[in-house]
Amino acid sequence: MSHEVPPLSVVRVMGAETEFGISQPGRPGANPMRDSARVVDAYAAPRGLRSAQSFWDFSAETPLADARGFLMHESDAHITQLTHLPDAMPDAQYLANVVLPNGARLYVDHAHPEYSSPEVLTPREAVLWDRAGDRVAEECVRTLSTGPEPVNLYKNNTDSKGSSYGTHENYIVRRDVDFEALAEQLIPFFTTRAILCGAGRVGIGRSGEEPGYQISSRADFFEEQIGLETTLRRPIINTRDEPHADGTHWRRLHVIIGDATLAEPATLVRFGSTSLVLGLIEAGLCPDIRFADPVTALQTVSHDLTLTAALPLEDGTTTTALQVQRAYLDAARAAAGPAPDADTAEVLAEWERFLTSLARDPMELVADVDWVAKLALLESYRTREDLAWDSPKLALIDVQYSDVRDGRGLFYRLESAGRIRRLTTDDEVTRAVETAPESTRAFLRGGAVARFTAAVAAASWDSLVLERADGSLVRIPLRDPHRFTRDEVGDALAGARDADDLVARLSGPDEPGPDAAPHH
Amino acid sequence: MTSSSEQANRDRNERPDLPEDDGPIAPQAQTQVDATAVDSILDDIDSVLESNAEEFVKNFVQKGGQ
Numbered sequence: 001m002s003h004e005v006p007p008l009s010v011v012r013v014m015g016a017e018t019e020f021g022i023s024q025p026g027r028p029g030a031n032p033m034r035d036s037a038r039v040v041d042a043y044a045a046p047r048g049l050r051s052a053q054s055f056w057d058f059s060a061e062t063p064l065a066d067a068r069g070f071l072m073h074e075s076d077a078h079i080t081q082l083t084h085l086p087d088a089m090p091d092a093q094y095l096a097n098v099v100l101p102n103g104a105r106l107y108v109d110h111a112h113p114e115y116s117s118p119e120v121l122t123p124r125e126a127v128l129w130d131r132a133g134d135r136v137a138e139e140c141v142r143t144l145s146t147g148p149e150p151v152n153l154y155k156n157n158t159d160s161k162g163s164s165y166g167t168h169e170n171y172i173v174r175r176d177v178d179f180e181a182l183a184e185q186l187i188p189f190f191t192t193r194a195i196l197c198g199a200g201r202v203g204i205g206r207s208g209e210e211p212g213y214q215i216s217s218r219a220d221f222f223e224e225q226i227g228l229e230t231t232l233r234r235p236i237i238n239t240r241d242e243p244h245a246d247g248t249h250w251r252r253l254h255v256i257i258g259d260a261t262l263a264e265p266a267t268l269v270r271f272g273s274t275s276l277v278l279g280l281i282e283a284g285l286c287p288d289i290r291f292a293d294p295v296t297a298l299q300t301v302s303h304d305l306t307l308t309a310a311l312p313l314e315d316g317t318t319t320t321a322l323q324v325q326r327a328y329l330d331a332a333r334a335a336a337g338p339a340p341d342a343d344t345a346e347v348l349a350e351w352e353r354f355l356t357s358l359a360r361d362p363m364e365l366v367a368d369v370d371w372v373a374k375l376a377l378l379e380s381y382r383t384r385e386d387l388a389w390d391s392p393k394l395a396l397i398d399v400q401y402s403d404v405r406d407g408r409g410l411f412y413r414l415e416s417a418g419r420i421r422r423l424t425t426d427d428e429v430t431r432a433v434e435t436a437p438e439s440t441r442a443f444l445r446g447g448a449v450a451r452f453t454a455a456v457a458a459a460s461w462d463s464l465v466l467e468r469a470d471g472s473l474v475r476i477p478l479r480d481p482h483r484f485t486r487d488e489v490g491d492a493l494a495g496a497r498d499a500d501d502l503v504a505r506l507s508g509p510d511e512p513g514p515d516a517a518p519h520h
Numbered sequence: 521m522t523s524s525s526e527q528a529n530r531d532r533n534e535r536p537d538l539p540e541d542d543g544p545i546a547p548q549a550q551t552q553v554d555a556t557a558v559d560s561i562l563d564d565i566d567s568v569l570e571s572n573a574e575e576f577v578k579n580f581v582q583k584g585g586q
Contacts, residue, residue: 019585028579111583158582165585230586256586380562396573397565399580408568417561 005283008335010275010344013172013440013481015119016130018260019112019165020137020404021154032111035151039113040096040106042143043136048453051098099459102132103436103446110231112165113140113153118442119461119481122343123272125437127264128424132432134262137404155260156402157199157217160208160395164221166230167260171253171275172245172481174282179251183226183237185281188289189274189328190236190257191298192321194219195307196354197270199259200371202378202389202398204303211389212303213378215371217259219302225294230256236294244461246479253278257298262402262411264423265368269354272347276332285335287327290314305375307358322359329355367421373414374401438486441478447493448502455499466499474503 022039024030044051097107103118115133120126137153144151158164173182194216201217204210214220227235240254241247255274261267280286291297292312300309301321310318329351336344357364365372378394381387387394403409406416414420424432436446445464449456457473458465464476478484489506496502570576 021580021582023580023582026579028581032583110585112585159580161581163582163584165582168586231584377561377565384562392573392577393569395577396570399577400568400570410565410568413564413568414561417564419561 005335007337007340008276008279008283008285008332008344009341010123010272010279010347011121011341012275012278013119013121014123014126014271014275015117015170016126016133016271017114017116017166017168017170018130018133018137018155019109019114019167021156021159021165021399021402022112023152023154024149025152027149030149033108035149036108036111036113037096038144038149039137039140039151039153040098040108042140043100043106044096044098046143047101049098049100049449050453050456051096099445099449099456100136101434101436101446101450101453102129102432103440103442103449104129104133104136105461106136110165113137118436118446119440120437120442121439123268123275123347124343124423125439126271127267128428128432129437130267131264131424131429134404135429135433138406141405153404154399154402155262155404156399157260158201158206158221160201160203160398162207164206164218164234166218166256167258168230169255169258169271169274171255171278172250173253173278175243175247175249175251177251177282179239182253182278182281183239184290185286185288186277187225187236187294188291188324189277190255191291191294192301192311192324193257193270193273194259194298194302194371195321195325195358196273196351197259197261197266197369198302198371199261199402200374200398202394208395213305213375213389214302215305216298216302218257219298222257222295222298230254236298245481250481259370260402261370262409263368263370263373263415263420265350265421266370268347268423269350272343273328273332273351276336276344276347276351277328280328280331280335283335285331287331289319289324289327305362307362322355325351325355367419370401370411373411373420374398377401377410377414438490441481441484443486444476444478444484444489444493447489448499451493451496452499452502466503468500468503469498476503476506 022032022035024035041051097105099105105116107114115136117129117133120129134155141151141153157167198215199217201214202208204212204214204220206220222234222236224233224235226237226239227233228239229235230238230240234256236257238254238256241251243250243252245252258270261270277286290313292314297311300311307322308320311320312318333348336348340348354365354368362372363376366376378397381394381397397410400408401410406412415422436442445459448464448466455467456464457467462478464478466474466476468474492502492505496505
């Protein structure tokens with residue numbers, strides 16, 4: 001066996017979580033938990049999908065497990081961290097959970113509807129199934145629009161009144177990589193990543209108290225470098241360690257610092273560049289950059305539209321966001337070698353194009369990156385109507401940019417007019433709403449929901465509970481996210497007559513068992 | 521990749537930067553200075569923008585999430 005390091009690749013199990021902003025037009029007092037449950041039910045009910053708190057199989061979830069190697073005691077945890085104890089949540093009766101035919105989870109998280117995409121293997125797939133979630137959200141809004149209490153959803157991250165809600169990414173990372181080292185090498189990347197994929201935001205400060213515009217919608221809400229919390233004292237590196245997989249081989253890196261991106265090229269670079277940096281860290285090839293104060297640098301980067309701010313390093317010198325990103329890109333390009341796979345080549349080329357354009361004139365990315373597209377739109381209005389940055393009209397444009405409705409959302413108006421580059425087609429998105437990725441265990445989860453909807457008693461990321469005809473329940477562990485793919489279980493799923501038959505086929509000697517080892 | 525990534529183009533005022541690929545990007549998307557194009561997109565946005573900005577922004581209140 002050769003010990004040669006394989007070329008760096010973007011291919012990795014990953015996924016996206018989107019908490020949507022929610023409001024009833026003209027009714028700011030409406031209960032957002034109730035409305036979020038209505039959103040989930042609006043999608044689930046017409047499809048006969050089971051929507052109930054008990055539907056999600058919590059037995060495998062350990063949200064208080066901390067990657068640093070200790071368990072936080074429940075009494076030390078803020079109430080909102082107890083995602084595995086629904087009864088401890090206020091308004092628990094409004095919680096709703098459903099697994100979609102595409103393998104995604106649609107549920108109520110805190111006071112927002114959340115779409116958690118199925119696990120995918122490439123950034124292109126991440127873009128597609130993230131977009132599928134936006135389509136699901138739009139359909140929920142459309143369904144509710146004809147009733148007495150219509151609800152609107154927004155793919156954004158703040159109300160600019162002090163509240164923020166997340167757009168998270170998840171990446172499978174090798175368990176044998178030391179977490180402290182992983183965090184240290186990731187921090188400079190995340191501190192500067194928003195220049196590639198920030199959503200843009202009107203207002204500086206958590207409540208937008210200072211007039212202006214900034215690159216990231218989330219930066220002002222971060223206070224720590226590393227930590228377990230996601231709803232308060234938010235850290236650049238989140239240590240939540242729920243692998244949703246075989247924890248002896250894998251950890252799930254839960255990234256909470258990203259913005260909700262609508263522009264597909266920005267989403268591609270967000271997932272692609274991050275996957276490459278994780279590969280650099282796994283291979284021991286990551287550049288060594290240490291900021292003197294990462295949290296301050298994060299906010300400096302977000303507030304600096306010129307991209308030239310000097311960011312103090314630990315050694316007393318300074319750097320810029322562009323230089324930091326360039327260092328990661330150069331390392332990734334070198335590690336990918338002369339013949340990277342097609343997905344990797346595309347991400348490297350786009351990352352390069354983004355950095356080159358940003359250095360020259362960010363407006364070159366007006367068709368690619370949300371913060372630039374939104375800024376261009378706002379500047380046009382400011383010029384035409386002579387508006388100051390604290391004008392409510394600009395704040396409105398900021399929010400309505402993220403309205404999920406095709407005809408009303410300003411992003412979608414721009415995209416429909418050909419002003420935003422698109423990577424997917426409508427047909428591909430339609431298909432991704434109804435079918436799961438073929439390259440991960442989401443294939444079996446989504447496929448089981450699609451084919452045997454009524455027999456799926458419960459599901460989670462790493463289990464599927466089927467109800468047999470005699471009423472007995474069978475739990476199918478899905479410990480390895482790389483398995484239960486179309487290649488492995490496509491025939492069983494397609495050939496099964498009913499859930500009993502599917503269980504029998506999956507239990508057969510030729511099918512992967514729960515204890516099988518990961519294949520890479 | 522478009523030609524814009526291959527050469528510095530500081531004369532954007534004089535030369536609308538036409539992409540050479542067949543992508544869906546209209547030429548005006550690449551530049552800020554085409555006044556007609558800006559007007560047409562603003563007219564389009566005006567047609568869907570919520571009418572009472574102040575009221576809308578005041579009412580857009582969210583609970584914190586993760």
